[in-house]
Structure formats: structure tokens, C-alpha cells
Amino acid sequence: MNKDIERYTPSERSNHWAVAILFFLAGLSGLALFHPSLFWLSNFFGGGPWTRILHPFLGVAMFIFFIWLAMRFAHHNRWEKADGQWLKQWKDVVNNREDKLPEVGRYNAGQKILFWVLLLCMLVLLATGVVIWRQYFSHLFGIELIRISALLHAFAAWVLICSIIVHIYAGIWIKGSISAMLHGWVSRAWARKHHGAWYKEVSKEEGGKH
Amino acid sequence: MASQDIIARSATTTPMPSVRQMDDVAKLIDVSKCIGCKACQVACSEWNELRDEVGHNHGVYDNPMDLTAESWTVMRFTEYESDAGNLEWLIRKDGCMHCAEPGCLAACPSPGAIVKYANGIVDFNQDKCIGCGYCITGCPFNIPRISQKDHKAYKCSLCSDRVSVGLEPACVKTCPTGAIVFGSKEDMKEHAAERIVDLKSRGFENAGLYDPQGVGGTHVMYVLHHADRPSLYAGLPDDPGISPMVSLWKGVTKPLALLGMGLVALFGFFHYVRVGPNRVEEDEAPQGDATVHKVDPSVREFDPKSPS
Numbered sequence: 001m002n003k004d005i006e007r008y009t010p011s012e013r014s015n016h017w018a019v020a021i022l023f024f025l026a027g028l029s030g031l032a033l034f035h036p037s038l039f040w041l042s043n044f045f046g047g048g049p050w051t052r053i054l055h056p057f058l059g060v061a062m063f064i065f066f067i068w069l070a071m072r073f074a075h076h077n078r079w080e081k082a083d084g085q086w087l088k089q090w091k092d093v094v095n096n097r098e099d100k101l102p103e104v105g106r107y108n109a110g111q112k113i114l115f116w117v118l119l120l121c122m123l124v125l126l127a128t129g130v131v132i133w134r135q136y137f138s139h140l141f142g143i144e145l146i147r148i149s150a151l152l153h154a155f156a157a158w159v160l161i162c163s164i165i166v167h168i169y170a171g172i173w174i175k176g177s178i179s180a181m182l183h184g185w186v187s188r189a190w191a192r193k194h195h196g197a198w199y200k201e202v203s204k205e206e207g208g209k210h
Numbered sequence: 211m212a213s214q215d216i217i218a219r220s221a222t223t224t225p226m227p228s229v230r231q232m233d234d235v236a237k238l239i240d241v242s243k244c245i246g247c248k249a250c251q252v253a254c255s256e257w258n259e260l261r262d263e264v265g266h267n268h269g270v271y272d273n274p275m276d277l278t279a280e281s282w283t284v285m286r287f288t289e290y291e292s293d294a295g296n297l298e299w300l301i302r303k304d305g306c307m308h309c310a311e312p313g314c315l316a317a318c319p320s321p322g323a324i325v326k327y328a329n330g331i332v333d334f335n336q337d338k339c340i341g342c343g344y345c346i347t348g349c350p351f352n353i354p355r356i357s358q359k360d361h362k363a364y365k366c367s368l369c370s371d372r373v374s375v376g377l378e379p380a381c382v383k384t385c386p387t388g389a390i391v392f393g394s395k396e397d398m399k400e401h402a403a404e405r406i407v408d409l410k411s412r413g414f415e416n417a418g419l420y421d422p423q424g425v426g427g428t429h430v431m432y433v434l435h436h437a438d439r440p441s442l443y444a445g446l447p448d449d450p451g452i453s454p455m456v457s458l459w460k461g462v463t464k465p466l467a468l469l470g471m472g473l474v475a476l477f478g479f480f481h482y483v484r485v486g487p488n489r490v491e492e493d494e495a496p497q498g499d500a501t502v503h504k505v506d507p508s509v510r511e512f513d514p515k516s517p518s
């Protein structure tokens with residue numbers, strides 16, 4: 001017998017993809033306002049004014065779904081000793097020499113860093129986004145704060161987008177991870193290869209259950 | 211104005227038409243001659259067909275209390291006691307300064323919503339404005355206002371429509387004391403110089419011209435009796451310039467940031483090309499393991515590989 005392991009529950013998957021869709025919408029509408037060469041993206045949202053109207057709502061929706069997702073996953077992302085070692089061996093990581101790496105739990109150090117960076121970006125984006133939301137909130141804040149917020153908002157968005165590019169690429173690179181997030185299941189071999197410690201854990205739980 | 215006259219345009223990275231040479235125009239406001247009658251405020255709303263809401267008396271002469279989308283110019287009154295103990299009533303006509311290097315234009319993300327004409331006038335095109343308010347963030351003088359009716363930004367246009375057909379701005383035409391004059395920037399500087407000599411001879415030894423170089427000079431200039439302390443005049447900035455926050459936000463960092471994102475993606479692509487995907491080999495699969503489910507009672511048991 002060689003049965004699969006369920007890595008993500010249907011709710012986790014739906015939550016993840018809700019965030020992903022909203023990230024694309026908020027990201028593209030934000031990029032339209034980020035640089036003149038991308039202003040044409042505003043056409044996807046019904047023109048400039050609609051882009052300006054929709055962007056903050058899309059952002060808030062993304063934030064809410066992200067926080068929900070973060071609450072589901074935060075406890076899997078606590079930093080552990082082995083994570084430092086994993087990072088030190090980044091050359092083995094990028095060259096697919098997983099056998100040389102310390103055994104990884106549910107998430108590896110790279111995934112954990114991504115998680116916390118995303119969370120930080122989301123918090124900065126929300127706080128600064130409210131300050132520069134002209135229609136409802138900007139009149140409550142001083143001009144210097146608005147200026148710093150505009151800058152930080154763009155910076156946090158940049159970090160977020162770069163991180164997500166890495167995240168998407170990792171999904172393409174590590175075969176089996178996109179399908180894990182799409183339908184939820186990974187093979188036992190996949191679990192053993194990429195997340196050995198997690199694999200042992202679930203095997204034990206399973207042993208206890210039976 | 212003809213389209214050849216636009217020499218700078220918001221959110222546009224390619225050069226603007228620059229064949230036509232035009233003299234810089236300027237409006238000179240001689241604060242020492244202003245009597246605070248607000249005829250210019252009235253003329254402005256007359257010519258531009260703006261009717262601001264009738265407000266309330268706040269116990270001061272300022273009315274309205276601030277610039278709005280429908281009040282493009284307001285008189286700001288300051289009671290100032292000089293060191294000698296004299297009370298001076300400093301009255302400044304506030305409104306867009308028509309900066310040579312406009313922070314509003316630098317900050318605006320919508321192509322063509324803000325333009326600068328060859329004669330120096332900075333104009334907003336409300337039809338292209340998206341209402342984001344970035345111009346407010348960029349302006350060193352706190353001038354643009356967004357209308358709550360249509361969410362477009364408005365400010366003094368220096369009567370660009372009048373100027374383009376050889377007329378002076380409405381406020382200039384109406385000013386009963388001649389405190390506001392209009393002409394080529396050079397002529398206005400000369401005129402100011404004469405006024406400053408006169409003011410100095412009358413005891414205002416710090417009289418001077420306000421044409422701040424931090425924004426490349428302005429096309430609305432003031433003659434001030436206390437040019438050493440512009441901020442006396444209801445907070446006129448002593449040394450205005452585009453905030454470093456705004457320059458960082460809108461300057462070279464943007465193309466560099468785009469480049470950075472592109473590089474990250476390109477890095478990924480070449481990693482795939484050189485190192486290749488990370489696959490699980492079939493033979494890594496062990497024998498004899500039973501199905502493992504995540505322990506989550508809310509989840510229906512489902513095993514895609516088991517016969518149903």
C-alpha cells in the first residue's frame with residue numbers, strides 16, 4: 001500500500017486561493033498606479049478612477065483573507081534550530097541536493113521566512129494604505145505621515161510582489177507542491193523527500209489512530 | 211493652449227513637444243499693497259464659475275477658512291506684532307504657486323492629468339484625473355483639493371484659458387489696489403525690485419521677493435515686507451521643495467523597483483533552465499504505508515487512490 005497524505009484541507013486550500021486571487025487583483029491595480037509604464041493595467045479595472053476606487057477594497061479583502069490564512073498556519077511556522085542549518089546550506093537547497101539537508105518539518109526555513117515576510121508586508125500595507133486612502137481617511141492624517149506612508153506602501157508592495165514571485169517559482173520548481181495546494185494531497189514519497197520530519201509525525205499520528 | 215505648449219505631463223516618461231519657445235509668465239502679488247478686500251476671490255469664482263458653499267463666520271477675516279475644490283484662492287490674515295511692538299496685518303493671497311518643478315505633477319500617477327505649459331502655468335485636466343490625491347502628497351504648498359462631489363482634484367489654473375488668449379488672470383484684472391500684477395517673469399522681477407527698493411526706504415529692510423529656488427522658482431511670486439521670514443505669512447514655507455519622501459517614492463526608485471521584480475522572475479526562469487525541477491522519483495516511494503489523513507475532524511475522509 002502506498003497511500004497519499006492530505007497536506008491541505010479544503011478550507012485551507014480555498015482560503016489560500018482566495019488570497020491568491022485577491023493578491024493578483026490588488027497587485028495589478030496597484031501596479032497600474034505604481035509606474036506610468038503600467039498605467040494601462042488600469043484598463044482591466046474599468047479605467048483610472050475605477051482602479052483608484054477598487055484597489056483599496058481589494059487590498060482590505062486580501063488582508064482579511066490573509067490574516068485568516070496566517071492564523072491557520074502560524075503555529076507551523078515557528079522558527080527552530082534546524083532552520084538555521086537549512087539556511088546555511090542554501091547552496092544544497094537551490095541545487096536540488098535535499099539528501100544533504102537536515103530533515104524538514106511541515107515547512108522549511110525558506111517557507112517560514114516567506115510566511116513572516118508576507119505577514120509583515122500585509123500589516124504595513126494595511127496601515128499605510130489606510131493613511132493614503134484619500135476618499136475616506138487621508139484627511140485624518142498629517143501630510144508628512146501621508147508622504148511616509150505612500151513610500152512605505154510602495155516599498156512593502158514591492159517586497160510582497162518579489163516574495164510572491166519567489167513563492168510561485170518555488171511551486172513550479174518543486175513538483176507536486178502546486179497540486180498539493182490545488183487538491184490537497186501529496187504522495188508519501190513527496191512528503192518523505194521534502195518534509196521528512198513532518199512525514200514521520202503524520203505517520204506516527206496515523207499509527208496512533210489505528 | 212495648443213498641444214505644442216505642453217512641456218511636461220504627469221506620468222509620462224517620453225519627451226514632450228519642445229519646439230515652441232515661449233516667455234515664462236508670472237503673477238506678482240505685492241503683499242504690502244493688499245487691503246484684504248477679497249475682490250480676487252470673487253473674481254476667481256466668477257470667471258471660473260465656481261460657487262463654494264456659503265460657510266460660517268469663525269470670528270476671523272478668513273473666509274472660507276481654507277482652499278477648497280471650489281475656492282482656488284483665499285486671503286489668509288495674520289496679526290503680527292513686530293519686535294518694535296507695532297501691530298502688522300499681514301494678508302496673503304494663497305493659491306497655487308505654479309512651481310517650475312511642480313511636486314503635484316511629479317506625484318500624479320495618471321498620464322496627462324497634470325500638465326505644465328511652456329509659459330510655466332501648471333494646469334490640472336480633471337477629465338484625466340482619477341482622484342487619488344497623490345498631487346496633494348506631492349505639493350510643497352498644500353494646494354490641490356479633491357472635490358467630494360466628483361472626486362477630482364482642483365486648484366488655481368492661473369486662468370490658463372484667459373492667458374492663452376492674451377488676457378491677464380481674473381484676480382489681476384479685478385484687484386483695486388494693483389497689488390496683483392501679471393506679465394513675463396522677467397518684467398515681474400523688475401517690477402518687484404522697484405517695489406522692494408521702495409519698501410526698504412520705508413523701513414522694511416528685509417523686504418524681498420519670494421521666488422523659492424527649492425522648486426525651481428515659481429510663476430506666482432510674492433513681494434514680502436519680511437522676506438527673511440516667509441512663514442510669518444500664514445505659514446508660507448520658508449524653503450519649499452519637493453519632500454525627499456516624495457522624490458524617493460516617485461524618483462528613480464520606481465524603474466529600479468520594476469527592474470528588481472523582473473530580475474527576480476528572470477532568476478527563477480534561469481534557475482529552472484540550469485538546475486531543473488525538483489521531482490520525486492518513483493522508487494523513493496516506500497511499501498506498506500497506510501493512508502494518512504490530516505487530523506482535522508471537519509474534513510471528510512477522502513483517499514483518491516482507494517477504490518470507492
Ligand code: SF4
Binds near residue numbers: 307312315352
Ligand atoms: S503649488 Fe502645488 S499645486 Fe501648484 S504647481 Fe506647485 S506643486 Fe503643483
Ligand code: SF4
Binds near residue numbers: 317318323324339346
Ligand atoms: S488626484 Fe488627480 S491630479 Fe491629483 S495626483 Fe491623482 S490623478 Fe493626478
